[in-house]
Amino acid sequence: MADYYGIQLSMWKVANAFDNAVAESFFHTLKTEHVYFESYKNLEEAKMNIFEYVYDFYNQTQRHSTLGYLSPAQFEKNFCAQQKVSLLSVQ
Template sequence: MLASMSGKGDCYDNAVAESFFATLECELVMRHDWHTRADARGAIFRYIEGWYNRKRRPSTFGYVSPAEHEGRQRMVA
């Protein structure tokens, strides 16, 4: 397996990662103040594993949760 590498200066190279981090910042980071790095780390983990990956309804999946989308894909396969 080879890593995908685009050309230098390609504006679409990190589009997915940039979109994720913009969402993370807007929906979580800018809304809270944490006293310790451990508090922030725990909140970010809960956001990603509890909300972003399981319940959030992105347009990419037709506004269904990723878990529901996976279930549909398994039924089709």
């Protein structure tokens, strides 16, 4: 599927920080901008709250240098338009 969409996978060596930089940056942002300021009553509340933060705020509005200073949602929209693919058909 990666070839179909023109995606290049990056897998270097075990414990290579560069392969994980984007994910590490995301989790740092999630924790320092959101999770550390919340108090959850239970796991379900934590899951819903974090989902809402990621889906409603982070993906829609946070711009990223690795995505050309676009939000993840805008980057995906542009990518799909460029590939002439419906967002609903991407699996």
